[in-house]
Amino acid sequence: MTAVAQDLPGVADATTDALLSVDGLRVEFGPADAPLVAVKDVGLTIAPGEIVGLIGESGSGKSLTCRSIMRLIGAPGRVTAGTVDFEGRDVLAMSSKELRDFRAHDVGMIYQDPFSSLNPVMRIGDHLRETLRANRGMSKAEARAEGIALLERVGIPDPERRYLSYPHELSGGMRQRVMIALATASRPRLLLADEPTTALDVTTQAQILDLLTDMRRELGMAVLVVSHDFGVIAQVCDRVCVMYGGHVVETGPVERIYADPQHPYTKALLDSVPDMESAGNPVRREGIPGYPPELTDVLPGCVFAPRCAHARPGCTSVPMVLQPVDAAAPDAGSTACPVRPFSVGGPFDPVAGSPPDPVAVPVSPQPAAATAAMTAAETAARAQTGDPGDLPAPGEARITQPTDQESTR
Amino acid sequence: MTLYVLRRLALSVGVLFGLAVVTFFMIHLVPGDPVQLALGGRGTPEAVAEVRGQLGLDRPLLTQFGDFLGGVVTGDLGLSVAQNAPVTEIIGQRLAPSAILIVYGLFVALVIGVPLAIIAALRPNGVVDNGIRLVTTFAFAMPAFWLGLMLALIFGLSLKWFPVSGYESGIGGILRTLTLPAVTLGLSLAVVVVRTLRSSLLEVLQTEYIDAARSRGLGEWRVVGRHALRNAVMATITVLSVDIGFLIGGTVVVESVFQIPGAGSLLVESVRARDYELVQAIALIAGAAVVLLSLATDLLQATIDPRVRLAKR
Ligand SMILES: Nc1ncnc2c1ncn2[C@@H]1O[C@H](COP(=O)(O)OP(=O)(O)OP(=O)(O)O)[C@@H](O)[C@H]1O
Ligand code: SF4
Numbered sequence: 219m220t221a222v223a224q225d226l227p228g229v230a231d232a233t234t235d236a237l238l239s240v241d242g243l244r245v246e247f248g249p250a251d252a253p254l255v256a257v258k259d260v261g262l263t264i265a266p267g268e269i270v271g272l273i274g275e276s277g278s279g280k281s282l283t284c285r286s287i288m289r290l291i292g293a294p295g296r297v298t299a300g301t302v303d304f305e306g307r308d309v310l311a312m313s314s315k316e317l318r319d320f321r322a323h324d325v326g327m328i329y330q331d332p333f334s335s336l337n338p339v340m341r342i343g344d345h346l347r348e349t350l351r352a353n354r355g356m357s358k359a360e361a362r363a364e365g366i367a368l369l370e371r372v373g374i375p376d377p378e379r380r381y382l383s384y385p386h387e388l389s390g391g392m393r394q395r396v397m398i399a400l401a402t403a404s405r406p407r408l409l410l411a412d413e414p415t416t417a418l419d420v421t422t423q424a425q426i427l428d429l430l431t432d433m434r435r436e437l438g439m440a441v442l443v444v445s446h447d448f449g450v451i452a453q454v455c456d457r458v459c460v461m462y463g464g465h466v467v468e469t470g471p472v473e474r475i476y477a478d479p480q481h482p483y484t485k486a487l488l489d490s491v492p493d494m495e496s497a498g499n500p501v502r503r504e505g506i507p508g509y510p511p512e513l514t515d516v517l518p519g520c521v522f523a524p525r526c527a528h529a530r531p532g533c534t535s536v537p538m539v540l541q542p543v544d545a546a547a548p549d550a551g552s553t554a555c556p557v558r559p560f561s562v563g564g565p566f567d568p569v570a571g572s573p574p575d576p577v578a579v580p581v582s583p584q585p586a587a588a589t590a591a592m593t594a595a596e597t598a599a600r601a602q603t604g605d606p607g608d609l610p611a612p613g614e615a616r617i618t619q620p621t622d623q624e625s626t627r
Numbered sequence: 628m629t630l631y632v633l634r635r636l637a638l639s640v641g642v643l644f645g646l647a648v649v650t651f652f653m654i655h656l657v658p659g660d661p662v663q664l665a666l667g668g669r670g671t672p673e674a675v676a677e678v679r680g681q682l683g684l685d686r687p688l689l690t691q692f693g694d695f696l697g698g699v700v701t702g703d704l705g706l707s708v709a710q711n712a713p714v715t716e717i718i719g720q721r722l723a724p725s726a727i728l729i730v731y732g733l734f735v736a737l738v739i740g741v742p743l744a745i746i747a748a749l750r751p752n753g754v755v756d757n758g759i760r761l762v763t764t765f766a767f768a769m770p771a772f773w774l775g776l777m778l779a780l781i782f783g784l785s786l787k788w789f790p791v792s793g794y795e796s797g798i799g800g801i802l803r804t805l806t807l808p809a810v811t812l813g814l815s816l817a818v819v820v821v822r823t824l825r826s827s828l829l830e831v832l833q834t835e836y837i838d839a840a841r842s843r844g845l846g847e848w849r850v851v852g853r854h855a856l857r858n859a860v861m862a863t864i865t866v867l868s869v870d871i872g873f874l875i876g877g878t879v880v881v882e883s884v885f886q887i888p889g890a891g892s893l894l895v896e897s898v899r900a901r902d903y904e905l906v907q908a909i910a911l912i913a914g915a916a917v918v919l920l921s922l923a924t925d926l927l928q929a930t931i932d933p934r935v936r937l938a939k940r
């Protein structure tokens with residue numbers, strides 16, 4: 219089986235020729251001496267032309283991560299650590315002129331609610347003309363022609379008429395198409411899409427996702443798709459990053475994550491979406507019990523422990539570090555859960571409060587390094603002896619399952 | 628848009644008619660005889676009857692009202708008993724200084740208020756924002772007559788940049804004689820502009836379309852001055868249009884301080900002289916000004932924000 223704590227870089231799937239690489243990103247709110255940390259040590263890489271998904275429950279820090287890439291975190295939020303590297307340039311260190319250039323030419327962004335992301339008192343054409351003139355130095359007439367061409371490219375019927383429309387005169391899907399036209403007006407190499415389809419109905423959602431993949435092919439543009447819907451991610455993404463409580467807890471190719479999740483949170487997330495194979499007769503799925511942590515909750519060890527069906531004593535001292543899923547296959551991604559395979563032993567029973575069945579937990583070929591990380595071997599050993607000394611004391615009772623089984627959404 | 632303008636125009640005509648009815652009957656139905664009062668209560672019955680005949684007050688009320696309305700439409704507002712001259716003529720001479728003063732004051736308020744509001748909103752609660760708040764609050768706390776006197780003292784008497792009283796027509800004359808009064812009027816109004824515009828700018832700056840504009844690489848001045856301002860001015864326009872009554876009241880004070888022969892001081896004079904025809908005409912004109920300004924405000928807002936045209940239909 220996989221080595222649990224090997225001395226490998228945290229971000230296993232970092233590629234040298236990455237278009238974007240985010241590393242050690244930290245976003246804080248609140249007073250500097252007692253900050254509320256919303257994004258913790260987040261790393262993320264996107265290769266040119268790749269579509270990467272960012273998935274997680276509400277409040278997990280997806281939007282903040284996305285915005286940090288463009289340095290669009292408004293006060294009182296602030297990035298306090300980490301680097302955002304775009305083609306060798308450090309975005310976080312750019313001057314305001316460089317930053318404007320970067321936003322104007324290299325990266326575009328679309329939002330969840332296409333109505334509130336268009337200025338209600340400006341015509342569609344005003345938006346396009348302004349952007350094209352400012353970013354591509356076009357004359358009025360050129361900008362008009364190009365603007366109409368852009369609207370046509372994103373599939374807006376009757377683009378001449380729509381050029382003169384106001385945002386409120388368009389449907390949600392059309393507005394999102396306009397946003398895509400605007401965000402890609404200067405042919406950026408990266409598009410950040412923050413929940414681009416959440417506000418749309420299912421049919422429109424599929425059309426917008428198709429448009430995004432088309433545009434990616436046409437422009438050779440990389441896309442970061444933020445979503446809390448695994449269906450959306452599975453449909454368009456090559457790779458996915460799973461976020462929980464401000465951390466990336468698992469990354470990897472979509473197929474691998476879908477078929478063989480290596481973090482209990484990913485597994486729970488997958489179990490909570492309707493089975494895609496049986497779309498015609500949806501299986502009733504259970505949500506993840508309990509609630510995601512608040513910014514004010516500072517959890518020791520694994521952030522998912524309070525809700526994890528596979529939590530064991532010692533999870534509260536596991537550092538949140540990504541480890542390769544398979545040392546032999548760096549492309550398979552990485553996970554922050556050192557207890558693997560976690561699924562062996564069956565789900566934690568919240569009523570009985572019994573620890574998971576330890577028998578099947580395999581012994582790791584080599585013990586963990588001097589880190590506080592708990593190895594599967596230790597887990598097995600402790601559980602087998604039933605050592606009560608390692609059972610969570612009332613003070614650290616976070617590791618116990620919340621008794622309410624209510625779905626989070 | 629056309630439909631909206633037509634509806635709005637029809638409404639204004641209706642309000643103006645109502646205004647005419649109210650002013651007319653207020654004067655004619657209140658107890659007491661205006662002619663008696665105008666003659667100081669000492670007029671002989673013959674003299675009163677003569678004046679009544681002269682003014683057409685002996686005819687049936689409805690006939691009088693018809694005449695009054697006809698007069699309003701053709702611009703004939705009757706005779707001033709006290710000054711023995713046509714009301715239209717008297718007001719005509721005094722209207723221009725007041726109208727110019729109000730427009731000039733509004734202009735000063737916007738020129739001072741809008742940039743300050745933008746600067747304050749760019750760094751809310753910063754040093755500059757707090758400085759602006761302090762200064763504008765100070766200006767607002769000063770009564771208009773005192774502010775006017777101080778300005779006259781500094782820029783008129785000491786520096787001798789402007790005369791301290793009187794009125795001259797023509798561009799040069801207006802700039803010379805109305806600048807201090809307009810600044811007096813504009814300063815207190817500028818506070819209102821800064822306050823409302825700053826807070827609505829801050830609200831607008833939180834919205835996603837501002838974020839989206841920034842994400843397209845647009846500069847901060849463009850984002851604030853174009854994207855945010857166009858949305859934020861709506862509240863300021865509304866507040867200013869409500870404040871137009873305050874402006875007219877302020878004009879009366881400022882005209883007295885700077886001795887400008889405007890409609891405000893005329894109102895004071897005619898009330899003192901119990902010149903009912905004149906008071907009635909000024910009230911009517913002031914009312915009409917408010918109605919027309921609110922019409923202009925609505926049309927302006929409909930031009931800026933397309934949703935107004937839908938919502939207010
Ligand atoms: N301006 C702010 N002030 C304080 N906390 C904030 C602010 N903006 C975001 N947060 C907090 O940061 C955390 C992460 O927010 P973020 O918007 O990134 O979540 P998300 O994963 O995008 O969730 P959603 O699916 O709801 O969009 C949340 O707990 C949120 O409460
Ligand atoms: S470390 Fe423990 S609590 Fe955290 S996900 Fe893994 S098994 Fe669950």
Ligand SMILES: [Mg+2]
Nearest residue numbers: 280281282412
């Ligand atoms: Mg979000």
